[in-house]
Amino acid sequence: MRVSREEVNRVITTLNFRxxxxxxxxxxxxxxxxxxxxxxxxxxxxxxxxxxxxxxxxWSLSRKTLWKKGETSGNYQLVKxxxxxxxxxxxxxxxxxxxxxxxxxxxxxxxxxxxQRNSV
Amino acid sequence: MRVSREEVNRVITTLNFRxxxxxxxxxxxxxxxxxxxxxxxxxxxxxxxxxxxxxxxxWSLSRKTLWKKGETSGNYQLVKxxxxxxxxxxxxxxxxxxxxxxxxxxxxxxxxxxxQRNSV
Numbered sequence: 001m002r003v004s005r006e007e008v009n010r011v012i013t014t015l016n017f018r019x020x021x022x023x024x025x026x027x028x029x030x031x032x033x034x035x036x037x038x039x040x041x042x043x044x045x046x047x048x049x050x051x052x053x054x055x056x057x058x059w060s061l062s063r064k065t066l067w068k069k070g071e072t073s074g075n076y077q078l079v080k081x082x083x084x085x086x087x088x089x090x091x092x093x094x095x096x097x098x099x100x101x102x103x104x105x106x107x108x109x110x111x112x113x114x115x116q117r118n119s120v
Numbered sequence: 121m122r123v124s125r126e127e128v129n130r131v132i133t134t135l136n137f138r139x140x141x142x143x144x145x146x147x148x149x150x151x152x153x154x155x156x157x158x159x160x161x162x163x164x165x166x167x168x169x170x171x172x173x174x175x176x177x178x179w180s181l182s183r184k185t186l187w188k189k190g191e192t193s194g195n196y197q198l199v200k201x202x203x204x205x206x207x208x209x210x211x212x213x214x215x216x217x218x219x220x221x222x223x224x225x226x227x228x229x230x231x232x233x234x235x236q237r238n239s240v
Contacts, residue, residue: 003235007235011234011235014232014234019140020139020140025145025159027147027156027159029156033154034153034154034155035154036147036149036156036212038205039145039147039159039205039210051235054237079235079237080236080237081233081235081236081237082233082234082235082236083230083231083232083233083234084230084232084234085158085159085229085230085231085232086222086223086224086226086229086231086232087229090159090229090230091234092156092230102206103206104206106206109205109206109207109210110203110204110205110210110212111203111205111206112134112203112204112205112206113201113202113203114131114134114202114203114204114211115123115127115131115171115199115201115202116200116201116202117174117199117200117201
């Protein structure tokens with residue numbers, strides 16, 4: 001994304017890291033199809049890395065570590081747009097995925113349809 | 121949605137309420153446009169109410185209370201589809217919104233574009 005330190009700082013100041021372990025909720029959406037791919041958490045460092053490198057980075061609550069999405073699978077996500085919500089505790093990251101988002105090989109982590117109403 | 125108690129129980133058993141105050145992360149998406157409208161938390165009761173009534177219910181972390189989306193504004197959200205993610209700690213709720221999702225009057229809570237890459 002080639003984002004300057006100043007721009008990154010400006011975005012950081014709009015965020016309220018009020019969720020678990022000093023994070024915001026990050027919703028990752030396919031920029032082209034609109035499909036929601038996954039949900040995760042980002043602490044300040046994860047937001048910085050995401051903006052500075054242009055690739056999705058997340059804070060893993062279970063592993064207590066910063067990780068670059070795709071670092072083991074190669075399925076990186078190129079960031080196209082970042083949108084902050086009204087109260088600053090969630091961030092919508094629109095990406096171009098380099099492969100499946102899910103470790104199961106599914107395109108999206110949301111693949112277990114629990115209930116569906118026929119007449120949409 | 122006219123969901124039976126048995127069906128609700130079946131969905132509940134697929135969920136891992138591991139987030140703050142015994143919740144899953146709930147991503148609310150417009151079923152028709154694919155627009156992400158808001159993010160919130162659902163405890164077991166919120167999931168039950170959402171499935172049983174067919175309207176989005178959430179657990180408010182700040183107010184420590186269950187609430188029906190739209191209970192003050194009238195902007196209810198009719199649930200069309202519910203999808204659970206791979207590890208069961210997040211739920212995607214596709215809805216038909218009866219009005220703006222955001223308390224600011226915006227259609228979506230995600231309206232502050234922080235950064236945009238031109239060449240999508």
